[in-house]
Amino acid sequence: MTTPSWDLSIAYRDLDDAKIEQDIELIQQCIELLYLHVEKRHIILAMQNAIQTSEAAGTLLSTINTFANCHASVDATHTEAKALLGRVAKLNSEMSQAFSPYEDTLIHAEPEFIDAVLEHESADVAGQRFAIESSRKLSSSRLSVAEEQLLAAMKVDGRDAWGRLYDNLTGSLKLSLKLDGEEEVLGFSQAASLLYGSEFDKQEPAWRAVQGAMKTHQESFASILNALAGWRLTENKKRSKIADVHFLDPSLHGSRIVPETLDTMMSVAKANREVGQKAGLLMAKVHGLDELKPWNQLAAMPPLGDAESKVYLFDEAIEVIKTAFAEVNPEMADFVALMVENGWIDAAPSANKRLGAYCTKFAATRTPLVFMTWSGSRSDLMTLAHELGHAFHNWVMKDMPLCKTRYPMTLAETASIFAENIVRDYLLKQAKTRNEKLEMLWEELSTALVLMINTPVRFEFEKAFYEQREKGELTAQQLCDLMESTWKEWYGDAMTEADPYFWASKLHFSISQVSFYNYPYLFGYLFSKGVYAQRDAKGEQFYSDYVSLLRDTGSMMAEEVVQKHLGMDLTKADFWQQSIDMVKVQIDEFERLLDQED
Template identity: 35%
Template sequence: MEKISYPKVWNLDNVFYGGSKSSQFLDHIKGLEELIHELEGNVESFTSLILTNEISNIVDLVGNVGMIRLHITQANSFITCLLAQNPKDQDAASLRGKVAQKESRFEKILSEIKKILSNTEEDVWRDILETKELEDYKFILNEWRENADSNLSEEELSLISDLMVDGYHAWGHFYRDLVSSISIKIRVDGKEEDLSVGQAINLRSHPEEKVRKEAHNALESIWKEKEELFAKVINHIAGFRIKIHNKYGINNVLENPLKKNRMKEETLNTMWSVISSYKQPFSKYLERKAEMMGDSSMKAYNFWAPVTKNDHEMNYDEAATFITEHIGQFGNELESFVKEAFNENWIEAENRPNKSAVPFCASFPVTGESRVFMTYSGTFIDVLTLVHELGHGFHNYAMNDVEGINKQYPLSIAETASTFSEMIIIDASMKKAKTKKEKIFILDEKLKRSVMNFMNIHSRFLFEQRFYEERKGGIVSPKRLNQLMEQSINEAYGSSLDQPSIYSWVWTPHYYITQSPFYNFPYTFGYLFALAIYAKAKEKGKEFERDYLKLLRDSGSMNVEDLVMKHLGEDITSKEFWEAGMEVCLKDVEEFLELTPG
């Protein structure tokens, strides 16, 4: 078979030509300004419109809001990509500020709209929602009405919105810039190299323990050196959130994250309760893996290491070929999308220093494209990271034909398509495995994901809960942050992880994403939800993709409980749903223990 060569560097010029000096992008910002100005004009007369039931004007307003959101996402995605490929791009940083101002202005107008909706008489509101023209927007309009800031004045809303740009969100941007600027000296294969944080983190799966340990210690050392600075950042982000919560009369730190994820607290509590009762087998897996590596306990820096000799190195072209050959198992559209991403330069995978450390997928909804960013170094983990981000891209693709305001799906669902894509490739690798050693290797990779979702993510959740409670009383010191992190890890892992990184609160970027508090439990939800979807896919085969696309397209206009009930017929507030997913993962543990020496 002829070998295919795929580009490792993305093409952003197809979106906006000229990078951070793009005149085309400046035109996009001008267009965004015009759309916002038009929305402002519509809102000025909106108070009387809602009362006189002039539905066509409401439809126009909803359309304007959706269009503005698409243009803001397009702009933010472009800037995110520019700064990921070159964190020192000052022109891109300047553009980020311009877009942030537009976004802040838009959010103020949207808050006004929500406030008007919340003040509408209940009988008038019911009549409005029953009209055919608003049928597709019923869920979002109700959500706006319920989440309105009706207790705050227009001046207060405006002040909060302004503070978020130069205060709150600025701290999140500062964190990303700070991490991207760090260079770490590590000896790899007998040669000392200057590595980015992303490259250093990638060494956690290096075949040599000496290299893994050195990378772990080097990272811990740099975090210790800068702990005061990072502690200021996380304290300021949390402090701002808490002040806003106080202003709104919110005492439960989970209230906003649950609203953003369109999830009941009952669902979240049930999920964690079931997971907590099923952790013992995963502790046994960690024990066995440690024994195979000659240790009595699983060292944190060995967790990502290959449990057998790594024969699964794949260069980028081999990985792209393998993914495209197997990803279409349940339908042609996912396969076509992935091929387009590889062939049309949508992926930035080059292994080089001075890149951002965080893999991601950026959506460009105006042009109907996505871009995937990562540092590909040839490991099986990299293959799964690549297909994970492509899964996000397919979710974006599925939403192309969905109305503007219904495109925005919650984070809890955002991790579903990505995890589903991973499972396809893990299973394809398992089927391809010819030896016992290969099967053990792949099972280990699969179980790492279970441990990450059931133990690591749980530790993040516990830490964030405890940190926010303590932050209500004032600044939390680096020493105390380390203690909270260590306690949370030990509890979540059942003390089955040795020498954990007490600086996980520093290098886990999710704590610093200002748009999304508690960006931890959505991963675990998405993982188990994807397991349920994958089980259905294996029953239906190629026919499944049609139903899968319907589920993804509904993800922006339903709460998660209703979405799962509609498409899977399952009640996710019940233990049975979560137990079924856990049982699938327990079978992986059993197989691993059977195949490995005790």
């Protein structure tokens, strides 16, 4: 076996497959049906039919979207794939406009009506209780049907256009790097990816080139952030008819957590920031520095002495993951084999492939798909384990109705980081030399730095930005200043030089559909540690409990999932502290090994 590419034929043959057009036609018919029966939506049967229609169209839409997105990921210059994505986005907006009156009825109806609607033989209808109750929580901020429809229609070329501008701007940037007197021209994502690898001498020039490009376009980047935040704040104001809608409310609702949970997690993180700082200082020490620099905080571990880093073939990595997963349960190893045999992993490098890694699925067939680019490093191995963890999460939910499988980002990272932990622990046990052990723990240190320091910087920056944005737009300089002061507060002595243009270079601040795309990562990380702590405690019993926890992630609040499966309270500091203490043990172990002589 060589490094694999996707076989996506389970969905459609290719982008010219006539079935795509047929499915789009079906979606359009569904939209028409919803409009046709809209006046009957107070009748139980009509509502049940509408839910089924909307679920069917949603499944097709999601499948086409994933298919087009997969093609665009493998080849970022693929114009047909991008055109199809544009059509899907428009159809999505039309779908949500068509269903909007029904949703309005569901939100304001008497509980008896909801009970009667849920009484249905199809799980697609009967399984909607959590989803409906969740949207009913938003009843006080709901606008009229006409207003909701107008807003959904305007978003496509209003709010969401700012996100596309960001992608287009960063996608077309050309950066020039001076290396050994030679000039090298790179794309933005190529330059950014240099910061992750082991080409240490290129990292400072790459970072400086990114800074330069961000500065050149700072007015545009600042306009994007100001417009997105302005749109959301105005929308929230319009929705504040009965109670005030806070700028964090939409994010908390999507994350399925209560505000106290976020407050507790962030204050425990802040009180423990010296744990992440210590990771940073130890990493700096390996670099031969007193403190980290913004250009090397993501870098691979520099080799100690003359030891060489292990390079993995893709097959070898799969074997490692299978063996590690099998220690939890053989079913998990079988699942990995299935992913490989079916061609559901795309890892082969190619010229126009997009950066990054993700897991997605075809909603119609419940096929999990993993995307990444294989270069053979240990961090690639961890990325593969991470994405296979997500895939496993989807797989154990495949028999459930789709409406019960939509888990929030906070809980999404449970399975992925859990999978990383399994593999890391397995490799640590296998590691023979001090260097191998340090390399494995390095991954833990750099994750701790990103999630326990950098992620809170993103959150606190964004929060402060929204507070100030309520009074008016911020200039690029003000955004830089705010980033620098937040940076200082979290990194402390571990990195005194800030990354002032991080608000521009980090895509996450310019995603149009969601705000605060940051703290859920910290949540997922610490939550997953809490779950992992149960592995040894529960022994044999663990696997089935773990699977049932994963199956509940699409139909409960995060607090309920933790209460039911771990017997702990997310609004209390203990849960978070316990996870941070686990990270601390590994950082201390790294320090002990580093101080040891060979």
